[in-house]
Amino acid sequence: MKFISGTTDFKLHNSAVTLGKFDGLHKGHQILIHKIIELAGKGYQSVMFTFSYHPSNLFTNKEIGLIYTEMEKRHQLEKSGLDVMISYPFTKETASMEAEQFIKEVLIDKMDAKVIVVGSDYHFGYERKGNIELLEKLSEQYNYELIVFDKIESHNQVIGSTSIREEIKKGNMETVHELLGRPYSIIGEVLHGRKLGRTLGIPTTNLIPEEDKLLPPNGVYASKTIIDGKSYEGVTNIGYKPTVGADPRVGVETHMFDFNEDVYGKIIEVELYRLERGETKFQSIDELKAQMEKDIVFAKDYFRDYQN
Known part of the structure; x- marks a missing residue:
């Protein structure tokens, strides 16, 4: 697996890209990652794109503990068959990028994205104005296919990093195991x-x-x-x-x-x-x-x- 971190200077080709925070690499995340690895079998380069620092930490004084640190995330993904993991610098500059600018300059110009795979609640760009509706709207203009997966549930609750963190803080490791899938x-x-x-x-x-x-x-x-x-x-x-x-x-x-x-x-x-x-x-x-x-x-x- 190729690991790109701490730089915005890279160029990929013919990519199937999944985007998100991927904190925890939980069951919902695994569906997205498995999809792009499946697409790699059809000739695409499978790419997971995330930011190098939890976005909430940049603009608040509250530190958010990570279920998996960047090093741990990389360690887990090395075993998955993923082609490329991108840990993109999260700075004031990248955070202020408008949503369509992110699609054009990062997804298209840097990654040559042909397929984009995201969860239904994915938001991106300045003030999180980008969403799946915008990705769908611009898919023909920028010549990519959009694949969207709904959130999944376990024990009558949506699987998400926030709920997993709460279970970790309580020491409920068996529940955490179920939500993470590991x-x-x-x-x-x-x-x-x-x-x-x-x-x-x-x-x-x-x-x-x-x-x-x-x-x-x-x-x-x-x-x-x-x-x-x-x-x-x-x-x-x-x-x-x-x-x-x-x-x-x-x-x-x-x-x-x-x-x-x-x-x-x-x-x-x-x-x-x-x-x-x-x-x-x-x-x-x-x-x-x-x-x-x-x-x-x-x-x-x-x-x-x-x-x-």
């Missing part, structure tokens, strides 16, 4: 930790999430870790590890069952399946170890029942 996950490089888990006979991997990553509540989760394409069941703690001297940044610490390889420096993906308990400060290391052993039993029981 487990919520955190991707990052394995870093050296304090090695306390190893001294307790419960070795762990440690990674620090990116700052703009939306995390669920601090606590302990049944998890699976993907390393070099293989999946390992385990248990993950998200938090500051208050019992052993609180860390300044939230970390993701995972114990994988029956796994004791050196993975320092590797990029791993930690999938969260179910919240067991919140993060707790224990009175002693022995009390912490006893709870960790209970956490392991919880996760093993969960995955045994999950697979039956």
Whole structure:
């Protein structure tokens, strides 16, 4: 997959393009992406276009945590068969571009879009004045086909990034799994930790999430870790590890069952399946170890029942 980021200077040809924020790459997004990959089989170049920074963050003081950061999004899409991912700079200049100007200068001149695939609520351009009606109106003039997909629902609610964020904040990982169409996950490089888990006979991997990553509540989760394409069941703690001297940044610490390889420096993906308990400060290391052993039993029981 070709990745274009941080520049407006590029030229593509004969593209089938899907456009959106694509935060979460949820089930609705997957329909759009699968469509352009299907069109690639007919000779088009499949292109996913998004902005490099969540648009809401540019004009407000409120930071919006991302379900998948740009790095994580790229990691997920590398496995999809997509030809090109564009992470377009979102600046005052690009935000002020009128909708028809965006169609002509970006979709047509830069991407040579022959097919445009969007959701029914897609808006774009200055003050979000562009919509599917405008795309339809200009399709003949600019010689492209427009394909529009309706929103999809799950459990009587429309699948969207806003509702998924709310479920993540509540720690409802099974609901998040259903809405995303995959487990919520955190991707990052394995870093050296304090090695306390190893001294307790419960070795762990440690990674620090990116700052703009939306995390669920601090606590302990049944998890699976993907390393070099293989999946390992385990248990993950998200938090500051208050019992052993609180860390300044939230970390993701995972114990994988029956796994004791050196993975320092590797990029791993930690999938969260179910919240067991919140993060707790224990009175002693022995009390912490006893709870960790209970956490392991919880996760093993969960995955045994999950697979039956």
